[in-house]
Amino acid sequence: MRWRRILLSRFFIVPAVLLLGTGAWNVYVDLHAHGLLEGSVIDAAGKPVAGATVILSVHDFVTQVEKARTRTDAAGRFRFDDNPSHLIQLQAQDGTEASPRVTIRLWFRGQDRVVTEPLRLAPNA
């Protein structure tokens, strides 16, 4: 009887819910933090660009460091599998053309994410 009262009091329920929530979140993070990042590159006309270079740089409050680069495949798609951060910028380059820098914010480090909006190349200004 006394135990039931303790178990039902808010002093037990609130911390318990918080702990459960934290646990569930951590499990979710563990299962989804492979650092996978996928997307595609198109040209000004909207056609996929093969062989474009995509640069991934990692952001901080003050600095921005290039961490990895990759090339798009024949379908214009690219894929990083070692994104270490939660706050990154992507930019595609191909010859004289480059896309604007796109900032991507993730909920945790290395969250797997498919970037739906393609990087659009434009003549370098």
Next chain:
Amino acid sequence: MRKLWWRHAALIVISIIMLAPFYWLLKTAITSENIYEYPPHLLPVRPQLFNFVDVWYLIPFPRYLFNSIVVSLIAVAGNLVLNAMAGFALTLPFVGRRSVIVLLLSCTLIPFQATIIPAYLITAHLGLLDSYLGLALPLLSTIVCIFIFKASFDAVPRSLIDAARIDGLGEMRILLRVMLPLSTPAIATNIVLSFIWSWNNFLWPLIITRSQDMQTLPLGLARFLSYMEDTTGALYAFVVMVLAPGLLVFLMAQSAFMRGLTTGATKG
């Protein structure tokens, strides 16, 4: 009837003034605008929660949080045990009881801030600089809380205690089985006050921590402010994350806490 309406209006205005800083803090923490834009927007622009993610990863927030939790737990546990024991002892008759009470009351007049220099030197002699125990030690027992316990124990009917004594219970058992179960408001007040005081403590950790690994949340906040200035919404997200646990503990315990505080305050 008209009088009541007037009271509500006054109280609503006061509430708005009291809550405005909270609102401004939250608004700045979730906004993604340039926070220096003038005029500022009253509602958050493109609200998002990524500032909180930044705080978690870009500064050693988990480390600060862990340190704060460890120190607070030590302080709360110490306060519960030591204050309950001392408060109980003060309800028993013994020689020199009055002088102990006078001694404790005069100690309340010594502000902790007035003791920092020797307290620092003493802690250094004990070899406890830059350690959890050193951080928690001066907070392990608080006089106000001892008197809150004493007031609560004094209210326990004598007959109950005498009956327990006739049954052959020792003092320790009387404290655990009779006194404490009847003093939940005092226990709640003790937990909340000692938690809040150690959680919020700034000057003491500022003096005795050396390495960044031992810094607690308030130090982390001051440090973040000193090298980022207030240029980013992340600072305010940090503030929200620091305030949330204290407010949560307070709101959970608030009814019992207020009861315990008011009885203790008028009696002690």
Next chain:
Amino acid sequence: MRSRRRATVIACFLAPSLLIFIVYRILPLVWNVVLSFEYWSPLHPATWAGLDNYQEMLQDDDVFWLALWNTLIFLGSQPVAIALALGIALLVNSDLKGASVYRTIVFLSYPLMTVAVAIIWHWMYNERGGLINYALRQLGIIHQPIAFLDSFAWALPSIIIANTWQVLGFFMIVLLSGLQNIPPHLYEAARVDGAPAWARFFRITLPMLRPSVFLCLVIGMLNSFSAFDLIYVMTNGGPGHATELLITYIYKQGFVSTRFDYAAALTVAQFAILLLLTWIAHRAVGGNAGAIE
């Protein structure tokens, strides 16, 4: 035999707490006094200084007097805060619907971390992003933004407002519990005698509230000596020394300039002032907080 055993138990119960208070309150106090009469800094042997530290403090140190003056202004704000809190307590103290909600809202700022309060108010006072400058300009009270915390005239009042915001709820709760302890039959008797509301307030409420007001005054004094966190973050004593309080000056002398001996003398002065003010408050309000029994 039994009573001997009980004496041992009592001693064991009291010992840990007393030890902490002796080591961290009383011993430091004595040590401070001793230190203030010496020349001493870490790694140097102590030598007797007589009254040199005090002489320097009283005669040569302008910042000390400024810090003392600021501390007294800060202290002077406490009765104002208590009066405000009394007003709110009177408003809340009735069977008003939702009184407990108002009570919680007013109290909510008290348990906050002072460093965080300082950051919140630092932002509230900001020239561009701050709510206060914005509101004042919208209301047409000012036309140019004021850099409150960088202004010699405004910095201290700004900090006092932030401090009041934080402690108001605590004063309110203490006064509220005092109000609730006034026996209702006193008011009924006064009403039967036809005493108007203001007379009831000054003849019954205020006198009966004396112990609570005294408690608020003492706590307010202790608080304002400990406004360190607020000032350290919001202005760090500046601009110039416009917001320097004794406690921030002690910290700077002791832990920034490592002049522990001089800081100890300052601490002794601060403590003496605190005792004096407590005594004055005790005489003025006539509270009997000493009578615990």
